[in-house]
Amino acid sequence: MDSPTTPMISRRDALIVGAATAAAVSASNATPASAQPAPASPAAASAAGGFRTKLSLNVNGTARALDVDTRTTLLDALREHLQLTGTKKGCDHGQCGACTVIVDGRRINSCLTLAVMHEGAQVTTIEGLGTPQNMHPMQAAFVRHDGYQCGYCTPGQICSAVAVIDEVRRGIPSHVSADLTARPILSAEELRERMSGNICRCGAYSNIVEAITEVAGSKA
Amino acid sequence: MKAFTYERAATPAQAASAVAGRPGAKFIAGGTNLLDLMKLQIEAPVHLVDVNGLALDRIEPTPEGGLRIGALVRNTDLAADERVRRDYGVLSRALLAGASGQLRNKATTAGNLLQRTRCPYFYDTDQPCNKRRPGSGCSAIGGVTRQLAVIGGSKSCIATNPSDMAVAMRVLDASVETVRPDGRTRVIPIADFHRLPGDTPYIETALERDELITGVTLPKPVGGTHVYRKVRDRASYAFALVSVAAIVQRDGSGRVALGGVAHKPWRMEAAESAMPQGAKAVTARLLADAQPTHENAFKLQLAERTLAAAITQARS
Numbered sequence: 001m002d003s004p005t006t007p008m009i010s011r012r013d014a015l016i017v018g019a020a021t022a023a024a025v026s027a028s029n030a031t032p033a034s035a036q037p038a039p040a041s042p043a044a045a046s047a048a049g050g051f052r053t054k055l056s057l058n059v060n061g062t063a064r065a066l067d068v069d070t071r072t073t074l075l076d077a078l079r080e081h082l083q084l085t086g087t088k089k090g091c092d093h094g095q096c097g098a099c100t101v102i103v104d105g106r107r108i109n110s111c112l113t114l115a116v117m118h119e120g121a122q123v124t125t126i127e128g129l130g131t132p133q134n135m136h137p138m139q140a141a142f143v144r145h146d147g148y149q150c151g152y153c154t155p156g157q158i159c160s161a162v163a164v165i166d167e168v169r170r171g172i173p174s175h176v177s178a179d180l181t182a183r184p185i186l187s188a189e190e191l192r193e194r195m196s197g198n199i200c201r202c203g204a205y206s207n208i209v210e211a212i213t214e215v216a217g218s219k220a
Numbered sequence: 221m222k223a224f225t226y227e228r229a230a231t232p233a234q235a236a237s238a239v240a241g242r243p244g245a246k247f248i249a250g251g252t253n254l255l256d257l258m259k260l261q262i263e264a265p266v267h268l269v270d271v272n273g274l275a276l277d278r279i280e281p282t283p284e285g286g287l288r289i290g291a292l293v294r295n296t297d298l299a300a301d302e303r304v305r306r307d308y309g310v311l312s313r314a315l316l317a318g319a320s321g322q323l324r325n326k327a328t329t330a331g332n333l334l335q336r337t338r339c340p341y342f343y344d345t346d347q348p349c350n351k352r353r354p355g356s357g358c359s360a361i362g363g364v365t366r367q368l369a370v371i372g373g374s375k376s377c378i379a380t381n382p383s384d385m386a387v388a389m390r391v392l393d394a395s396v397e398t399v400r401p402d403g404r405t406r407v408i409p410i411a412d413f414h415r416l417p418g419d420t421p422y423i424e425t426a427l428e429r430d431e432l433i434t435g436v437t438l439p440k441p442v443g444g445t446h447v448y449r450k451v452r453d454r455a456s457y458a459f460a461l462v463s464v465a466a467i468v469q470r471d472g473s474g475r476v477a478l479g480g481v482a483h484k485p486w487r488m489e490a491a492e493s494a495m496p497q498g499a500k501a502v503t504a505r506l507l508a509d510a511q512p513t514h515e516n517a518f519k520l521q522l523a524e525r526t527l528a529a530a531i532t533q534a535r536s
Contacts, residue, residue, distance in 0.1 A: 051223045070226045070268075073255070093256050094323060106296075106325040112252045113326060116226055117270055160322065167321065172300040175316040175456065180305040196456035197320020 055119045059084065060128025070116055075099045077115035078125060086126035086155045090199075097198035100156035100163075101125050107163035109197075126155035129162065138162050141211035149202030157198045161212045164194045168216070186216040221255075222264040229269050232276070232434050237401035238269045240430035247271050247432060249292060250327040252319075253335050260345060262352055276434055279303070285440035288397075291330035291433045295319070295385065298329055308438055309446035310465050314388035317450040320457050330433035333386055333396065333413065334425065337379035337483075338459055339368060350376045351421045358421075367461065370512040370519045372482040377421030378513075381414060381484050382459050388448060389436065390485035391465040391477040397435045398427065405434070414484035421483070444469040445534035449526050450479070462522045468534035472496035478506065478523055499528035 054067050059082060066081055075092075078084045078101070087110060090098030094112040101110045102124040130136035138158050141147070148154040168184050176193040177184045184190060191209050200208065229235030239245045244266035248254055257263040276290035279301050287303060298304060299315035319327065341347045341359040348357035360368055360378050369378045394410045408426050415424060427433070444467040452458040463479035474495045477487035491505035503524040510520055 050225060053226060070224055071221045092259065094252055094320075097320065097322060100322055107322050108326045109252070109322045112255050112323075114226075114248075114251065114255065114268075117248070117251065117272060164321065167296075170300075172296060173305065173312065173316060174321075175313075177316075180309050180312055181302075193456050194321055196454075197322045 053116045055116055057115070057118060057121055057123055059123045060125060066115065068115055070114065072115045073111050074101070074103070074113050074115045074118055074123070075110035078110060078123070084125050084127050087159075088152055088155055090153065090156075095199070096153070096156075097160060098153050098156040100160045100198065102159055102163055105166070107160050124159070126159060129158065136162070137215050138211070141215045142208070145207045145211040145214065146204070147208040147211040148200070148204050153198060153200045153202075157195070157200065157208055160195060160198045161208070161215070164191065164212065165216050167194065186213070188213065191216075221258045222261060222266075224265050225267045227267070227269055228273050229271050230273075232271075232274055232399045232432050233401060233403045235269050235271050235274065236399055236430050236432045238267075239432075240401045242267045245269060250294070250331045252323050252327045253331065257336065260343065262343065262345060271432065282437060287438045289329050289436045289438070291328060291435050293329045295324035295327045295329070295332060296321070298385075299324065307441035308388075308392060310391060310448050310467060311385070311388040311438075311446075313446065313448035314384040314450075314463075314465060317448055317460075317463070318384035329385070329436055332383055333389070333433065333436070334427075335381070335383050335386075336424070338382045339379035340364065342379060350417075351379060351424075354420070354422050365513040365515045367459070367480075368513070368516055369482050370516055371486060371507055371510040372416045372484065373511065374417045374419065374421070376419055377417035377483065379417065379421065379483060380480055381482070383485075384448070384450060384460065384463060384479060386410070386414065387463055387465045387477050387479035387485040389438075390487050391467060391475050392438050392442075394439075395437045396433055397437060398431045399434050400428070400432075401430055407437070410436075410485075411487070417483050424483075442467060442475075444474060447530040447534050449530045449533070451522060451526055462519050462526050464523070464526045464530045466527065466530045466534065468495070468531055474531075474534075476502055476506065476527060478527075481507070481510075481519055481523060495531075499524050499531055503527055 051070055053070050056065050064082055066077060068077055075089055078087050087101055088098040090096035092111045094109040099109055099111040100107050103121050130139045138161050168186050171183055173180050173184055174190055174193045176189050188209050191212050229238060246265035246268060248268045249271050254263055277292040278290045279293055280288050282288050295315050299312045305312045339360055342349050342351050347359040350358050358377055369380045389410050396408045396413050399405050413426055447466045450460045450463040452460055460480035465477045466474060468474040475492055477485045488506050491502050494501035494505055507520055
């Protein structure tokens, strides 16, 4: 999870540069250098605030000011505007969980929410949980238990797992909780159910469950 | 995603007014369904009115002994509410059977009621769909129909309602509260809230375009054993093939609503008098008018067996 300081131009950067060039050629609209299509109706922009918006987020303990297209998802704000590329874009439709971050203490799919809907929010990404030198216990447990193969789903898995332990601690039941009114327990069955929104195509599930179980056990 | 302008609403009536005044405007709350559809350009609002700041996020007792659930109460919070878990277990269970932990943290009570179908032809923008493009035809009829409706469909649409929560709301006789731009409010019984497709499958609820849901009211608890059983292709995080919301009383009487079989939660109070005779008698009445395809006819037997399992579970 090193910061991306490589001077090479990635394929993605090349695409962004290409999109910026295309936008510059089209002089009649004010679309920024995003890869989005131009606004369908420029007239609508003037009616209420325009297509761009300013907002502030607290990301991993640091206040960040943004000026983004209203269409910008929280995921794209983190990755493309704040260069926090630890959070991954998998399906971009809330089906895979790779984009999971913790907002105001709750895990959400950052691909299915707009940045503008989170003015003033506290956002924790994988970069805010720990660093390679000082890993969060969940990160360390994933390493110890080999809870990944390609690693693409891992930031989402770890953010989700950290929030799952908190959800159980707060007594939130799950689909597999036998008694709705009893305090939920942290069994493997519970963890599998609660982590079902995070898909791992490599199939590291059993090791992921072991990693979370270890962290949950040491916290109990 | 098509470009849109954005504003935050200050009051429910002002939110309704903001949508009323702008053709193509929409409310946004959790956004988990709307943004998915906007990325595919199935939805393309020109203006979004964000209602998340409205103080509609509380669950309060009603003078009648029930509960009033604010429109913005998140699915996680509703499922975890102590009163809901104790007195309306079928609702907690239905919510927990739906989506993922991440989605339930964001999705709201009102938004869940307004979820759109997951019919694959609604999602495939290259195919005709009377919901997505009125008058273009229904690709599902004669297509792949395993997931689709077995009852209440029409020549225009055989999509199903995907919500688990709504099935529990239906069995609990919930009421939907709304407000209009001029501040007028109304209460819509859940039975009348979702519509059958008929010739206008793109009109899915009884809501007017500028009408905002402010809350959902549950009547006084009815007791009994609450069960929600969902049958799906995966053990978790999948939409229902068939689901059963049941409240079974000690004397064998009870209530039943089915999910995954129709364009709305499927309940017929007249069928419930057969509850003491068992699942076969109930589903024979409940699904008497079913018109399944060869691919989804299995849902009739699956519904009967799922109800039988629910009744057994309730009595154990």
